[in-house]
Amino acid sequence: MTNPASGSSGTNSSGDNAPLRAILVGVGAMGRGWLRNLQAADDVELVGVADLDVTAAKTALDEAGLSGVPVAGTLEELVDETAADFVVDVTIPEAHHAVTMQALRRGLPVLGEKPLAATLSEALDLVAAAQVYDRLFMVSQSRRYxxxxxxxxxxxxxxxxxxxxxxxxxxxxxxxxxxxxxxxxxxxxxxxxxxxxxxxxxxxxxxxxxxxxxxxxxxxxxxxxxxxxxxxxxxxxxxxxxxxxxxxxxxxxxxxxxxxxxxxxxxxxxxxxxxxxxxVEGRATAPVSDTGEVDPLDGIAGSLRDFVQALRSGRPPMGEARDNLMSLAMVHAAIASAGSRQRVLVADVLAQAHAEALARVDDAAVGDVLRSWTTLTPPS
Ligand SMILES: NC(=O)c1ccc[n+]([C@@H]2O[C@H](COP(=O)([O-])OP(=O)(O)OC[C@H]3O[C@@H](n4cnc5c(N)ncnc54)[C@H](O)[C@@H]3O)[C@@H](O)[C@H]2O)c1
The missing domain is CATH 3.30.360.10 (Dihydrodipicolinate Reductase; domain 2)
Incomplete structure (x- = not known):
């Protein structure tokens, strides 16, 4: 039996070294930072921007000197027109599920802002969808870089x-x-x-x-x-x-x-x-070697590079959604504990989210994957 912390990487590769074509969804406070980040990356080309507030999106593009980039109110309007390779989701947490699900269903890998989703059950749904549609879904935990x-x-x-x-x-x-x-x-x-x-x-x-x-x-x-x-x-x-x-x-x-x-x-x-x-004196340990560690860059520049390298190489990046699930589970277990004023097992919170995801799922293939997960926590 599988669980969401194992299985195929679900990556995509462009097959050549041409810049990867990105659609940015959500150009609010953080989205403007992503606009600059995408603009600065040599191996990425911004080919579309979607935001519910089209006027604000156009203003952001004008200010960045990118007035020629197509703008729309939804991701769906841009997918066919732009022939994009991936989506960057910088919408509010409540929109992460809808935007990421839409991108995955259209065959597009997603680099999404944290949190993975607004709820843990939505997060499980998205992790299962990334497996079904065989596309990389990575959460940008920028402070790791x-x-x-x-x-x-x-x-x-x-x-x-x-x-x-x-x-x-x-x-x-x-x-x-x-x-x-x-x-x-x-x-x-x-x-x-x-x-x-x-x-x-x-x-x-x-x-x-x-x-x-x-x-x-x-x-x-x-x-x-x-x-x-x-x-x-x-x-x-x-x-x-x-x-x-x-x-x-x-x-x-x-x-x-x-x-x-x-x-x-x-x-x-x-x-x-x-x-x-x-x-402590007398207990000096051997220095840990740096071997194998690359310069992680800084913040979202690091997560964008990690994501692009993962798309090109198939190597899982940090923040790959199945792994990031456990970070989000920490959040929801803490919230559950604060609500009940009891010690809460992370496994119980994941099991409840799993049941909620199964009760709500409307995609048969995603439901099959969710049902196949009998273990939701790593071994202790
Ligand atoms: N990594 C970090 O350090 C960091 C810092 C700030 C924010 N964030 C994250 O970035 C995300 C965005 O935060 P923000 O501060 O930019 O929020 P914001 O409210 O300033 O901007 C969100 C934008 O998304 C748009 N939007 C909402 N739903 C949409 C949809 N369905 N389709 C298209 N556009 C939609 C809104 O119109 C708005 O322009 C959040 O998930 C937040 O947690 C991360």
Missing amino acids: NPQLFAFRRMIRQLGGLGILVAEFFKAPHFGGFRDAMDHPLVLDMAIHTFDSVRFLTGAEPVAVYCDEYNPAWSWYAGDAATTAIFEMNDGSRFVYTGSWCSEGLETSWNSAWRASGEHGTTLWDGDGPPTLEI
Whole structure:
């Protein structure tokens, strides 16, 4: 029996070295960053832009000096006209399922912004669809593409066994827009980055979580903007996250401020500069080799390069949707725990999402794939 964390890579290849043709869907705040990112990439050509707000999309293109690029209100209107090779989905989370499903059904690989989908059951649906339509679906977890994060991972590996990993996140952004109305703005929209980084840093998978979410009295968010969560990982370590999105003064990095404590010592990373390491005297471990690691570039430039290389080579990228599912499962397990005020097993949250996806699926082939998944969590 298969599960969503295994199976074929579902990649596509252009077969030559011509630039890959991209359609960008969603040109809001982050979409404008993606516009510049696609524009700057040598091996990508922007061939269409779709946004519900066509006027805003045209303005964004004019400002970027790309007035000749076709614009439409929906992805569907551009697919035939543009002969695109892939789609970049930078719409709001609630639109990720519809946009990605449409692209996959039209045979187009998708590089989507985080979160994978607005709900875990929608995420399972999309992972199954990527398998059915045999197209790469990658989530851009842009904060993985950071040379300092890679350096921090190397230091964690020198600690021997890992005991506890702590991440602190304190910022006070005034976004306006969809985040201000979300029930779980911090955990769903931001902590997904930190939770995903934990899986990258440790190689461990989440087993259970106890989480408390709340909204400080002075918060400008409708939903809970502050959270503390304790995760049990399948290597026996604990990950503790504490953060607030309405915390003014002495703010941390957007990447969080980190401490890892292990068998032989401790490593710290402030999220921006180089990490530091202290190994206890007499227990120095051999330095971990850099061999095999490429410069991850920075942010969305790194995720775009990873995606394009994956399309050309068939090698799975970081953030491949089946893998990213476990990062999103951490988010939804934390939300479930905060709601029930109980310790929650990640496997239970995935099983419930699986049942919801099966109850709702309207594509027989996607349903068959979903039914074939009898194991939804990696081995502990
Ligand atoms: N990786 C990061 O660091 C990072 C940072 C910011 C935002 N994001 C993510 O990027 C995504 C977009 O965030 P944002 O801040 O740009 O939001 P936004 O509200 O500023 O922009 C979203 C855009 O998508 C368009 N849109 C919505 N539904 C659509 C649909 N069905 N078809 C076409 N267009 C549609 C809207 O008209 C809007 O222009 C979110 O998933 C967010 O979590 C990631």
